[in-house]
Amino acid sequence: MQTLDIMLPHYGDTALMQAAVTSVLDQTDKDWRLTVVDDGREEGVPEWFAALGDSRVRYQRNEQNLGITRNFRKCVELVESTHFTMLGSDDLLLPTYVETIRAAVEAEPDAAIYQPGVEVIDEHGNASTTLGDEVKRRLYAPKNDGRRLVLSGEPLAANLLGGNWLYFPSICWRTDAVRAVNFREDLSVIQDLALIIELVRRGEKLVVDPAPAFRYRRHSGSLSSAEAVTGARFGEAVRFFHEIADELDRHGWPKAARSARRHLSMRLHALTMLPGALRQRRSKTIRTLLGYALSTSQR
Structure with missing residues:
Protein backbone atom coordinates (compact mmCIF):
# COMPACT_ATOMS: atom_id res chain seq x y z
CA MET A 1 0.00 0.00 0.00
CA SER A 224 -27.87 11.89 11.08
CA SER A 225 -29.09 12.33 14.68
CA ALA A 226 -30.82 15.61 13.86
CA GLU A 227 -32.55 14.14 10.83
CA ALA A 228 -33.55 11.04 12.76
CA VAL A 229 -35.31 13.16 15.41
CA THR A 230 -37.46 14.82 12.75
CA GLY A 231 -37.99 11.61 10.79
CA ALA A 232 -36.27 13.00 7.67
CA ARG A 233 -33.59 10.30 7.77
CA PHE A 234 -36.15 7.54 7.39
CA GLY A 235 -37.83 8.97 4.32
CA GLU A 236 -34.51 8.91 2.49
CA ALA A 237 -33.75 5.44 3.80
CA VAL A 238 -37.08 3.92 2.73
CA ARG A 239 -36.68 5.37 -0.75
CA PHE A 240 -33.22 3.86 -1.01
CA PHE A 241 -34.25 0.44 0.33
CA HIS A 242 -37.09 0.00 -2.15
CA GLU A 243 -34.96 1.23 -5.01
CA ILE A 244 -32.05 -1.09 -4.23
CA ALA A 245 -34.44 -4.01 -3.68
CA ASP A 246 -35.67 -3.68 -7.25
CA GLU A 247 -32.08 -3.45 -8.52
CA LEU A 248 -31.00 -6.53 -6.57
CA ASP A 249 -33.96 -8.52 -7.89
CA ARG A 250 -32.81 -7.70 -11.41
CA HIS A 251 -29.26 -8.63 -10.39
CA GLY A 252 -30.42 -12.09 -9.30
CA TRP A 253 -29.95 -11.57 -5.55
CA PRO A 254 -33.48 -12.25 -4.16
CA LYS A 255 -32.32 -12.78 -0.54
CA ALA A 256 -30.64 -9.37 -0.47
CA ALA A 257 -33.68 -7.80 -2.14
CA ARG A 258 -35.99 -9.24 0.56
CA SER A 259 -33.68 -7.92 3.26
CA ALA A 260 -33.83 -4.44 1.70
CA ARG A 261 -37.64 -4.46 1.54
CA ARG A 262 -37.91 -5.52 5.17
CA HIS A 263 -35.27 -2.95 6.33
CA LEU A 264 -35.84 -4.29 9.83
CA SER A 265 -33.08 -2.39 11.63
CA MET A 266 -34.26 0.92 10.17
CA ARG A 267 -37.78 0.28 11.44
CA LEU A 268 -36.41 -0.62 14.88
CA HIS A 269 -34.36 2.59 14.81
CA ALA A 270 -37.52 4.58 14.11
CA LEU A 271 -39.13 2.98 17.17
CA THR A 272 -36.18 3.98 19.37
CA MET A 273 -36.67 7.62 18.30
CA LEU A 274 -40.29 7.70 19.46
CA PRO A 275 -39.63 8.46 23.16
CA GLY A 276 -37.75 11.63 22.21
CA ALA A 277 -40.52 12.75 19.88
CA LEU A 278 -43.10 12.03 22.58
CA ARG A 279 -41.17 14.04 25.17
CA GLN A 280 -40.98 16.99 22.77
CA ARG A 281 -44.66 16.55 21.83
CA ARG A 282 -43.91 16.51 18.11
CA SER A 283 -47.18 15.03 16.89
CA LYS A 284 -46.23 15.12 13.20
CA THR A 285 -42.88 13.46 13.89
CA ILE A 286 -44.59 10.79 16.03
CA ARG A 287 -46.93 9.90 13.18
CA THR A 288 -44.04 9.84 10.72
CA LEU A 289 -41.88 7.60 12.90
CA LEU A 290 -44.75 5.20 13.57
CA GLY A 291 -45.44 5.01 9.85
CA TYR A 292 -41.86 4.04 9.09
CA ALA A 293 -41.61 1.66 12.03
CA LEU A 294 -44.81 -0.30 11.34
CA SER A 295 -44.91 -0.40 7.56
CA THR A 296 -42.58 -1.62 4.81
CA SER A 297 -44.84 -0.53 1.95
CA GLN A 298 -43.91 3.19 1.79
CA ARG A 299 -42.20 4.41 -1.36
Missing part, protein backbone atom coordinates in the same frame (compact mmCIF):
# COMPACT_ATOMS: atom_id res chain seq x y z
CA GLN A 2 1.21 3.49 -0.82
CA THR A 3 0.98 6.42 1.57
CA LEU A 4 -2.48 6.32 3.15
CA ASP A 5 -4.56 9.35 2.19
CA ILE A 6 -6.68 10.51 5.12
CA MET A 7 -9.41 12.82 3.87
CA LEU A 8 -11.20 15.00 6.41
CA PRO A 9 -14.33 16.79 5.12
CA HIS A 10 -14.92 19.32 7.87
CA TYR A 11 -17.96 21.26 9.00
CA GLY A 12 -18.82 21.98 12.61
CA ASP A 13 -17.02 22.05 15.94
CA THR A 14 -13.46 23.38 15.61
CA ALA A 15 -12.16 21.82 18.83
CA LEU A 16 -13.36 18.34 17.85
CA MET A 17 -11.81 18.76 14.39
CA GLN A 18 -8.49 19.76 15.96
CA ALA A 19 -8.63 16.66 18.16
CA ALA A 20 -9.22 14.52 15.06
CA VAL A 21 -6.20 16.09 13.35
CA THR A 22 -4.06 15.54 16.45
CA SER A 23 -5.03 11.85 16.42
CA VAL A 24 -3.63 11.64 12.88
CA LEU A 25 -0.38 13.35 13.92
CA ASP A 26 0.00 10.77 16.71
CA GLN A 27 0.09 7.73 14.41
CA THR A 28 2.78 5.10 15.02
CA ASP A 29 3.06 4.60 11.25
CA LYS A 30 4.07 8.00 9.88
CA ASP A 31 3.41 7.20 6.21
CA TRP A 32 0.16 9.12 5.78
CA ARG A 33 -1.10 12.31 4.13
CA LEU A 34 -3.96 14.33 5.64
CA THR A 35 -6.16 16.54 3.45
CA VAL A 36 -8.73 18.74 5.20
CA VAL A 37 -11.51 20.19 3.06
CA ASP A 38 -13.24 22.83 5.16
CA ASP A 39 -16.88 23.47 4.25
CA GLY A 40 -17.35 26.03 7.03
CA ARG A 41 -16.36 29.59 7.88
CA GLU A 42 -15.06 29.36 11.45
CA GLU A 43 -12.45 31.99 12.30
CA GLY A 44 -8.88 30.95 13.03
CA VAL A 45 -9.03 27.55 11.36
CA PRO A 46 -6.73 28.32 8.38
CA GLU A 47 -4.24 29.93 10.75
CA TRP A 48 -4.27 26.90 13.05
CA PHE A 49 -3.36 24.60 10.17
CA ALA A 50 -0.66 26.96 8.92
CA ALA A 51 0.93 26.88 12.38
CA LEU A 52 1.20 23.07 12.35
CA GLY A 53 4.14 23.28 9.96
CA ASP A 54 3.71 19.65 8.79
CA SER A 55 4.09 19.05 5.05
CA ARG A 56 1.91 15.93 5.32
CA VAL A 57 -1.08 18.08 6.30
CA ARG A 58 -2.92 19.94 3.55
CA TYR A 59 -5.77 22.36 4.20
CA GLN A 60 -8.22 24.07 1.88
CA ARG A 61 -11.47 25.95 2.47
CA ASN A 62 -14.34 25.74 -0.01
CA GLU A 63 -15.28 29.06 -1.58
CA GLN A 64 -18.94 28.10 -1.22
CA ASN A 65 -20.62 25.63 1.11
CA LEU A 66 -20.94 22.34 -0.78
CA GLY A 67 -22.95 20.31 1.72
CA ILE A 68 -21.97 16.94 3.10
CA THR A 69 -22.23 14.70 0.03
CA ARG A 70 -20.69 17.10 -2.46
CA ASN A 71 -17.82 17.65 -0.04
CA PHE A 72 -17.37 13.86 0.17
CA ARG A 73 -17.20 13.74 -3.62
CA LYS A 74 -14.62 16.54 -3.67
CA CYS A 75 -12.50 14.62 -1.18
CA VAL A 76 -12.59 11.56 -3.42
CA GLU A 77 -11.39 13.70 -6.33
CA LEU A 78 -8.42 14.92 -4.26
CA VAL A 79 -7.19 11.45 -3.25
CA GLU A 80 -3.75 10.69 -4.70
CA SER A 81 -2.98 7.27 -3.24
CA THR A 82 -4.33 3.77 -3.88
CA HIS A 83 -6.23 3.78 -0.57
CA PHE A 84 -7.92 6.41 1.55
CA THR A 85 -9.97 6.96 4.70
CA MET A 86 -12.80 9.53 5.01
CA LEU A 87 -12.27 10.56 8.63
CA GLY A 88 -15.14 12.27 10.42
CA SER A 89 -14.14 15.63 11.87
CA ASP A 90 -15.49 14.64 15.29
CA ASP A 91 -13.97 11.15 15.37
CA LEU A 92 -10.52 9.95 16.45
CA LEU A 93 -7.92 7.56 15.13
CA LEU A 94 -6.24 5.37 17.70
CA PRO A 95 -2.43 5.59 17.33
CA THR A 96 -2.25 2.24 15.52
CA TYR A 97 -4.90 3.03 12.88
CA VAL A 98 -2.54 3.44 9.89
CA GLU A 99 -0.45 0.48 11.06
CA THR A 100 -3.57 -1.72 11.34
CA ILE A 101 -4.93 -0.68 7.96
CA ARG A 102 -1.59 -1.21 6.23
CA ALA A 103 -1.38 -4.75 7.58
CA ALA A 104 -4.94 -5.52 6.45
CA VAL A 105 -4.34 -4.17 2.94
CA GLU A 106 -1.10 -6.11 2.60
CA ALA A 107 -2.85 -9.30 3.72
CA GLU A 108 -5.90 -8.82 1.43
CA PRO A 109 -4.84 -6.42 -1.36
CA ASP A 110 -7.80 -7.20 -3.65
CA ALA A 111 -10.49 -5.97 -1.26
CA ALA A 112 -12.15 -2.56 -1.63
CA ILE A 113 -13.42 -1.98 1.93
CA TYR A 114 -11.46 -2.41 5.18
CA GLN A 115 -13.26 -2.15 8.51
CA PRO A 116 -11.03 -2.01 11.61
CA GLY A 117 -12.14 -2.47 15.20
CA VAL A 118 -14.07 0.50 16.60
CA GLU A 119 -14.56 1.92 20.08
CA VAL A 120 -17.63 4.14 20.59
CA ILE A 121 -17.29 7.34 22.62
CA ASP A 122 -19.72 10.06 23.67
CA GLU A 123 -19.60 13.83 23.18
CA HIS A 124 -17.00 14.15 25.93
CA GLY A 125 -14.69 11.40 24.70
CA ASN A 126 -15.79 8.82 27.26
CA ALA A 127 -16.51 5.21 26.37
CA SER A 128 -20.16 4.85 25.46
CA THR A 129 -22.61 2.00 24.98
CA THR A 130 -25.77 2.79 23.04
CA LEU A 131 -28.67 0.52 22.17
CA GLY A 132 -27.96 0.94 18.48
CA ASP A 133 -24.30 -0.04 18.84
CA GLU A 134 -25.18 -3.06 20.97
CA VAL A 135 -27.69 -4.20 18.34
CA LYS A 136 -25.02 -3.78 15.67
CA ARG A 137 -22.53 -5.84 17.61
CA ARG A 138 -24.82 -8.58 18.87
CA LEU A 139 -27.29 -9.09 16.00
CA TYR A 140 -25.69 -7.96 12.77
CA ALA A 141 -21.89 -7.88 12.95
CA PRO A 142 -20.24 -11.20 12.02
CA LYS A 143 -18.80 -13.24 14.85
CA ASN A 144 -15.13 -14.11 14.74
CA ASP A 145 -12.34 -15.41 16.96
CA GLY A 146 -10.07 -12.42 16.56
CA ARG A 147 -8.92 -13.17 13.03
CA ARG A 148 -9.54 -11.07 9.92
CA LEU A 149 -12.67 -11.92 7.95
CA VAL A 150 -13.17 -11.52 4.21
CA LEU A 151 -16.84 -11.10 3.23
CA SER A 152 -18.51 -10.66 -0.15
CA GLY A 153 -21.46 -11.38 -2.40
CA GLU A 154 -25.18 -11.67 -1.73
CA PRO A 155 -24.80 -12.88 1.89
CA LEU A 156 -22.89 -9.70 2.74
CA ALA A 157 -25.39 -7.46 0.92
CA ALA A 158 -28.33 -9.12 2.68
CA ASN A 159 -26.59 -8.80 6.04
CA LEU A 160 -25.83 -5.08 5.63
CA LEU A 161 -29.28 -4.25 4.29
CA GLY A 162 -30.79 -5.98 7.32
CA GLY A 163 -28.59 -3.96 9.66
CA ASN A 164 -25.59 -1.84 8.71
CA TRP A 165 -22.99 -2.65 11.37
CA LEU A 166 -20.12 -0.82 9.65
CA TYR A 167 -18.70 2.51 10.89
CA PHE A 168 -18.30 4.65 7.80
CA PRO A 169 -15.64 7.17 9.03
CA SER A 170 -13.38 4.32 10.18
CA ILE A 171 -13.35 2.50 6.83
CA CYS A 172 -10.36 2.42 4.50
CA TRP A 173 -11.32 2.35 0.81
CA ARG A 174 -9.55 1.28 -2.36
CA THR A 175 -9.56 4.45 -4.41
CA ASP A 176 -10.22 3.08 -7.90
CA ALA A 177 -13.23 1.09 -6.69
CA VAL A 178 -14.83 4.11 -5.04
CA ARG A 179 -14.20 6.39 -8.01
CA ALA A 180 -16.00 3.93 -10.25
CA VAL A 181 -19.15 4.42 -8.14
CA ASN A 182 -18.75 7.49 -5.88
CA PHE A 183 -21.25 8.95 -3.42
CA ARG A 184 -24.76 9.64 -4.70
CA GLU A 185 -25.60 13.34 -4.64
CA ASP A 186 -29.30 12.63 -3.99
CA LEU A 187 -28.55 11.06 -0.59
CA SER A 188 -27.42 12.87 2.56
CA VAL A 189 -27.42 10.36 5.45
CA ILE A 190 -27.41 6.90 3.88
CA GLN A 191 -24.94 7.55 1.05
CA ASP A 192 -22.29 5.37 2.72
CA LEU A 193 -24.52 2.27 2.66
CA ALA A 194 -25.52 2.98 -0.94
CA LEU A 195 -21.86 3.10 -1.96
CA ILE A 196 -21.01 -0.09 -0.07
CA ILE A 197 -23.92 -2.08 -1.50
CA GLU A 198 -23.02 -1.04 -5.03
CA LEU A 199 -19.39 -2.07 -4.47
CA VAL A 200 -20.52 -5.44 -3.13
CA ARG A 201 -22.91 -5.86 -6.08
CA ARG A 202 -19.94 -5.29 -8.39
CA GLY A 203 -18.03 -8.13 -6.74
CA GLU A 204 -15.82 -6.19 -4.32
CA LYS A 205 -14.80 -7.67 -0.96
CA LEU A 206 -14.95 -6.38 2.61
CA VAL A 207 -12.17 -7.13 5.10
CA VAL A 208 -13.00 -6.98 8.81
CA ASP A 209 -10.00 -6.59 11.11
CA PRO A 210 -11.09 -6.78 14.77
CA ALA A 211 -8.02 -4.94 16.10
CA PRO A 212 -9.29 -1.71 17.76
CA ALA A 213 -7.99 1.23 15.74
CA PHE A 214 -10.72 3.90 15.73
CA ARG A 215 -12.89 5.89 18.14
CA TYR A 216 -16.35 6.74 16.76
CA ARG A 217 -18.17 9.61 18.43
CA ARG A 218 -21.90 9.42 19.13
CA HIS A 219 -23.54 12.72 19.98
CA SER A 220 -26.80 14.54 19.40
CA GLY A 221 -25.23 17.24 17.21
CA SER A 222 -24.60 15.02 14.20
CA LEU A 223 -26.55 15.45 10.96
Whole structure:
Protein backbone atom coordinates (compact mmCIF):
# COMPACT_ATOMS: atom_id res chain seq x y z
CA MET A 1 0.00 0.00 0.00
CA GLN A 2 1.21 3.49 -0.82
CA THR A 3 0.98 6.42 1.57
CA LEU A 4 -2.48 6.32 3.15
CA ASP A 5 -4.56 9.35 2.19
CA ILE A 6 -6.68 10.51 5.12
CA MET A 7 -9.41 12.82 3.87
CA LEU A 8 -11.20 15.00 6.41
CA PRO A 9 -14.33 16.79 5.12
CA HIS A 10 -14.92 19.32 7.87
CA TYR A 11 -17.96 21.26 9.00
CA GLY A 12 -18.82 21.98 12.61
CA ASP A 13 -17.02 22.05 15.94
CA THR A 14 -13.46 23.38 15.61
CA ALA A 15 -12.16 21.82 18.83
CA LEU A 16 -13.36 18.34 17.85
CA MET A 17 -11.81 18.76 14.39
CA GLN A 18 -8.49 19.76 15.96
CA ALA A 19 -8.63 16.66 18.16
CA ALA A 20 -9.22 14.52 15.06
CA VAL A 21 -6.20 16.09 13.35
CA THR A 22 -4.06 15.54 16.45
CA SER A 23 -5.03 11.85 16.42
CA VAL A 24 -3.63 11.64 12.88
CA LEU A 25 -0.38 13.35 13.92
CA ASP A 26 0.00 10.77 16.71
CA GLN A 27 0.09 7.73 14.41
CA THR A 28 2.78 5.10 15.02
CA ASP A 29 3.06 4.60 11.25
CA LYS A 30 4.07 8.00 9.88
CA ASP A 31 3.41 7.20 6.21
CA TRP A 32 0.16 9.12 5.78
CA ARG A 33 -1.10 12.31 4.13
CA LEU A 34 -3.96 14.33 5.64
CA THR A 35 -6.16 16.54 3.45
CA VAL A 36 -8.73 18.74 5.20
CA VAL A 37 -11.51 20.19 3.06
CA ASP A 38 -13.24 22.83 5.16
CA ASP A 39 -16.88 23.47 4.25
CA GLY A 40 -17.35 26.03 7.03
CA ARG A 41 -16.36 29.59 7.88
CA GLU A 42 -15.06 29.36 11.45
CA GLU A 43 -12.45 31.99 12.30
CA GLY A 44 -8.88 30.95 13.03
CA VAL A 45 -9.03 27.55 11.36
CA PRO A 46 -6.73 28.32 8.38
CA GLU A 47 -4.24 29.93 10.75
CA TRP A 48 -4.27 26.90 13.05
CA PHE A 49 -3.36 24.60 10.17
CA ALA A 50 -0.66 26.96 8.92
CA ALA A 51 0.93 26.88 12.38
CA LEU A 52 1.20 23.07 12.35
CA GLY A 53 4.14 23.28 9.96
CA ASP A 54 3.71 19.65 8.79
CA SER A 55 4.09 19.05 5.05
CA ARG A 56 1.91 15.93 5.32
CA VAL A 57 -1.08 18.08 6.30
CA ARG A 58 -2.92 19.94 3.55
CA TYR A 59 -5.77 22.36 4.20
CA GLN A 60 -8.22 24.07 1.88
CA ARG A 61 -11.47 25.95 2.47
CA ASN A 62 -14.34 25.74 -0.01
CA GLU A 63 -15.28 29.06 -1.58
CA GLN A 64 -18.94 28.10 -1.22
CA ASN A 65 -20.62 25.63 1.11
CA LEU A 66 -20.94 22.34 -0.78
CA GLY A 67 -22.95 20.31 1.72
CA ILE A 68 -21.97 16.94 3.10
CA THR A 69 -22.23 14.70 0.03
CA ARG A 70 -20.69 17.10 -2.46
CA ASN A 71 -17.82 17.65 -0.04
CA PHE A 72 -17.37 13.86 0.17
CA ARG A 73 -17.20 13.74 -3.62
CA LYS A 74 -14.62 16.54 -3.67
CA CYS A 75 -12.50 14.62 -1.18
CA VAL A 76 -12.59 11.56 -3.42
CA GLU A 77 -11.39 13.70 -6.33
CA LEU A 78 -8.42 14.92 -4.26
CA VAL A 79 -7.19 11.45 -3.25
CA GLU A 80 -3.75 10.69 -4.70
CA SER A 81 -2.98 7.27 -3.24
CA THR A 82 -4.33 3.77 -3.88
CA HIS A 83 -6.23 3.78 -0.57
CA PHE A 84 -7.92 6.41 1.55
CA THR A 85 -9.97 6.96 4.70
CA MET A 86 -12.80 9.53 5.01
CA LEU A 87 -12.27 10.56 8.63
CA GLY A 88 -15.14 12.27 10.42
CA SER A 89 -14.14 15.63 11.87
CA ASP A 90 -15.49 14.64 15.29
CA ASP A 91 -13.97 11.15 15.37
CA LEU A 92 -10.52 9.95 16.45
CA LEU A 93 -7.92 7.56 15.13
CA LEU A 94 -6.24 5.37 17.70
CA PRO A 95 -2.43 5.59 17.33
CA THR A 96 -2.25 2.24 15.52
CA TYR A 97 -4.90 3.03 12.88
CA VAL A 98 -2.54 3.44 9.89
CA GLU A 99 -0.45 0.48 11.06
CA THR A 100 -3.57 -1.72 11.34
CA ILE A 101 -4.93 -0.68 7.96
CA ARG A 102 -1.59 -1.21 6.23
CA ALA A 103 -1.38 -4.75 7.58
CA ALA A 104 -4.94 -5.52 6.45
CA VAL A 105 -4.34 -4.17 2.94
CA GLU A 106 -1.10 -6.11 2.60
CA ALA A 107 -2.85 -9.30 3.72
CA GLU A 108 -5.90 -8.82 1.43
CA PRO A 109 -4.84 -6.42 -1.36
CA ASP A 110 -7.80 -7.20 -3.65
CA ALA A 111 -10.49 -5.97 -1.26
CA ALA A 112 -12.15 -2.56 -1.63
CA ILE A 113 -13.42 -1.98 1.93
CA TYR A 114 -11.46 -2.41 5.18
CA GLN A 115 -13.26 -2.15 8.51
CA PRO A 116 -11.03 -2.01 11.61
CA GLY A 117 -12.14 -2.47 15.20
CA VAL A 118 -14.07 0.50 16.60
CA GLU A 119 -14.56 1.92 20.08
CA VAL A 120 -17.63 4.14 20.59
CA ILE A 121 -17.29 7.34 22.62
CA ASP A 122 -19.72 10.06 23.67
CA GLU A 123 -19.60 13.83 23.18
CA HIS A 124 -17.00 14.15 25.93
CA GLY A 125 -14.69 11.40 24.70
CA ASN A 126 -15.79 8.82 27.26
CA ALA A 127 -16.51 5.21 26.37
CA SER A 128 -20.16 4.85 25.46
CA THR A 129 -22.61 2.00 24.98
CA THR A 130 -25.77 2.79 23.04
CA LEU A 131 -28.67 0.52 22.17
CA GLY A 132 -27.96 0.94 18.48
CA ASP A 133 -24.30 -0.04 18.84
CA GLU A 134 -25.18 -3.06 20.97
CA VAL A 135 -27.69 -4.20 18.34
CA LYS A 136 -25.02 -3.78 15.67
CA ARG A 137 -22.53 -5.84 17.61
CA ARG A 138 -24.82 -8.58 18.87
CA LEU A 139 -27.29 -9.09 16.00
CA TYR A 140 -25.69 -7.96 12.77
CA ALA A 141 -21.89 -7.88 12.95
CA PRO A 142 -20.24 -11.20 12.02
CA LYS A 143 -18.80 -13.24 14.85
CA ASN A 144 -15.13 -14.11 14.74
CA ASP A 145 -12.34 -15.41 16.96
CA GLY A 146 -10.07 -12.42 16.56
CA ARG A 147 -8.92 -13.17 13.03
CA ARG A 148 -9.54 -11.07 9.92
CA LEU A 149 -12.67 -11.92 7.95
CA VAL A 150 -13.17 -11.52 4.21
CA LEU A 151 -16.84 -11.10 3.23
CA SER A 152 -18.51 -10.66 -0.15
CA GLY A 153 -21.46 -11.38 -2.40
CA GLU A 154 -25.18 -11.67 -1.73
CA PRO A 155 -24.80 -12.88 1.89
CA LEU A 156 -22.89 -9.70 2.74
CA ALA A 157 -25.39 -7.46 0.92
CA ALA A 158 -28.33 -9.12 2.68
CA ASN A 159 -26.59 -8.80 6.04
CA LEU A 160 -25.83 -5.08 5.63
CA LEU A 161 -29.28 -4.25 4.29
CA GLY A 162 -30.79 -5.98 7.32
CA GLY A 163 -28.59 -3.96 9.66
CA ASN A 164 -25.59 -1.84 8.71
CA TRP A 165 -22.99 -2.65 11.37
CA LEU A 166 -20.12 -0.82 9.65
CA TYR A 167 -18.70 2.51 10.89
CA PHE A 168 -18.30 4.65 7.80
CA PRO A 169 -15.64 7.17 9.03
CA SER A 170 -13.38 4.32 10.18
CA ILE A 171 -13.35 2.50 6.83
CA CYS A 172 -10.36 2.42 4.50
CA TRP A 173 -11.32 2.35 0.81
CA ARG A 174 -9.55 1.28 -2.36
CA THR A 175 -9.56 4.45 -4.41
CA ASP A 176 -10.22 3.08 -7.90
CA ALA A 177 -13.23 1.09 -6.69
CA VAL A 178 -14.83 4.11 -5.04
CA ARG A 179 -14.20 6.39 -8.01
CA ALA A 180 -16.00 3.93 -10.25
CA VAL A 181 -19.15 4.42 -8.14
CA ASN A 182 -18.75 7.49 -5.88
CA PHE A 183 -21.25 8.95 -3.42
CA ARG A 184 -24.76 9.64 -4.70
CA GLU A 185 -25.60 13.34 -4.64
CA ASP A 186 -29.30 12.63 -3.99
CA LEU A 187 -28.55 11.06 -0.59
CA SER A 188 -27.42 12.87 2.56
CA VAL A 189 -27.42 10.36 5.45
CA ILE A 190 -27.41 6.90 3.88
CA GLN A 191 -24.94 7.55 1.05
CA ASP A 192 -22.29 5.37 2.72
CA LEU A 193 -24.52 2.27 2.66
CA ALA A 194 -25.52 2.98 -0.94
CA LEU A 195 -21.86 3.10 -1.96
CA ILE A 196 -21.01 -0.09 -0.07
CA ILE A 197 -23.92 -2.08 -1.50
CA GLU A 198 -23.02 -1.04 -5.03
CA LEU A 199 -19.39 -2.07 -4.47
CA VAL A 200 -20.52 -5.44 -3.13
CA ARG A 201 -22.91 -5.86 -6.08
CA ARG A 202 -19.94 -5.29 -8.39
CA GLY A 203 -18.03 -8.13 -6.74
CA GLU A 204 -15.82 -6.19 -4.32
CA LYS A 205 -14.80 -7.67 -0.96
CA LEU A 206 -14.95 -6.38 2.61
CA VAL A 207 -12.17 -7.13 5.10
CA VAL A 208 -13.00 -6.98 8.81
CA ASP A 209 -10.00 -6.59 11.11
CA PRO A 210 -11.09 -6.78 14.77
CA ALA A 211 -8.02 -4.94 16.10
CA PRO A 212 -9.29 -1.71 17.76
CA ALA A 213 -7.99 1.23 15.74
CA PHE A 214 -10.72 3.90 15.73
CA ARG A 215 -12.89 5.89 18.14
CA TYR A 216 -16.35 6.74 16.76
CA ARG A 217 -18.17 9.61 18.43
CA ARG A 218 -21.90 9.42 19.13
CA HIS A 219 -23.54 12.72 19.98
CA SER A 220 -26.80 14.54 19.40
CA GLY A 221 -25.23 17.24 17.21
CA SER A 222 -24.60 15.02 14.20
CA LEU A 223 -26.55 15.45 10.96
CA SER A 224 -27.87 11.89 11.08
CA SER A 225 -29.09 12.33 14.68
CA ALA A 226 -30.82 15.61 13.86
CA GLU A 227 -32.55 14.14 10.83
CA ALA A 228 -33.55 11.04 12.76
CA VAL A 229 -35.31 13.16 15.41
CA THR A 230 -37.46 14.82 12.75
CA GLY A 231 -37.99 11.61 10.79
CA ALA A 232 -36.27 13.00 7.67
CA ARG A 233 -33.59 10.30 7.77
CA PHE A 234 -36.15 7.54 7.39
CA GLY A 235 -37.83 8.97 4.32
CA GLU A 236 -34.51 8.91 2.49
CA ALA A 237 -33.75 5.44 3.80
CA VAL A 238 -37.08 3.92 2.73
CA ARG A 239 -36.68 5.37 -0.75
CA PHE A 240 -33.22 3.86 -1.01
CA PHE A 241 -34.25 0.44 0.33
CA HIS A 242 -37.09 0.00 -2.15
CA GLU A 243 -34.96 1.23 -5.01
CA ILE A 244 -32.05 -1.09 -4.23
CA ALA A 245 -34.44 -4.01 -3.68
CA ASP A 246 -35.67 -3.68 -7.25
CA GLU A 247 -32.08 -3.45 -8.52
CA LEU A 248 -31.00 -6.53 -6.57
CA ASP A 249 -33.96 -8.52 -7.89
CA ARG A 250 -32.81 -7.70 -11.41
CA HIS A 251 -29.26 -8.63 -10.39
CA GLY A 252 -30.42 -12.09 -9.30
CA TRP A 253 -29.95 -11.57 -5.55
CA PRO A 254 -33.48 -12.25 -4.16
CA LYS A 255 -32.32 -12.78 -0.54
CA ALA A 256 -30.64 -9.37 -0.47
CA ALA A 257 -33.68 -7.80 -2.14
CA ARG A 258 -35.99 -9.24 0.56
CA SER A 259 -33.68 -7.92 3.26
CA ALA A 260 -33.83 -4.44 1.70
CA ARG A 261 -37.64 -4.46 1.54
CA ARG A 262 -37.91 -5.52 5.17
CA HIS A 263 -35.27 -2.95 6.33
CA LEU A 264 -35.84 -4.29 9.83
CA SER A 265 -33.08 -2.39 11.63
CA MET A 266 -34.26 0.92 10.17
CA ARG A 267 -37.78 0.28 11.44
CA LEU A 268 -36.41 -0.62 14.88
CA HIS A 269 -34.36 2.59 14.81
CA ALA A 270 -37.52 4.58 14.11
CA LEU A 271 -39.13 2.98 17.17
CA THR A 272 -36.18 3.98 19.37
CA MET A 273 -36.67 7.62 18.30
CA LEU A 274 -40.29 7.70 19.46
CA PRO A 275 -39.63 8.46 23.16
CA GLY A 276 -37.75 11.63 22.21
CA ALA A 277 -40.52 12.75 19.88
CA LEU A 278 -43.10 12.03 22.58
CA ARG A 279 -41.17 14.04 25.17
CA GLN A 280 -40.98 16.99 22.77
CA ARG A 281 -44.66 16.55 21.83
CA ARG A 282 -43.91 16.51 18.11
CA SER A 283 -47.18 15.03 16.89
CA LYS A 284 -46.23 15.12 13.20
CA THR A 285 -42.88 13.46 13.89
CA ILE A 286 -44.59 10.79 16.03
CA ARG A 287 -46.93 9.90 13.18
CA THR A 288 -44.04 9.84 10.72
CA LEU A 289 -41.88 7.60 12.90
CA LEU A 290 -44.75 5.20 13.57
CA GLY A 291 -45.44 5.01 9.85
CA TYR A 292 -41.86 4.04 9.09
CA ALA A 293 -41.61 1.66 12.03
CA LEU A 294 -44.81 -0.30 11.34
CA SER A 295 -44.91 -0.40 7.56
CA THR A 296 -42.58 -1.62 4.81
CA SER A 297 -44.84 -0.53 1.95
CA GLN A 298 -43.91 3.19 1.79
CA ARG A 299 -42.20 4.41 -1.36
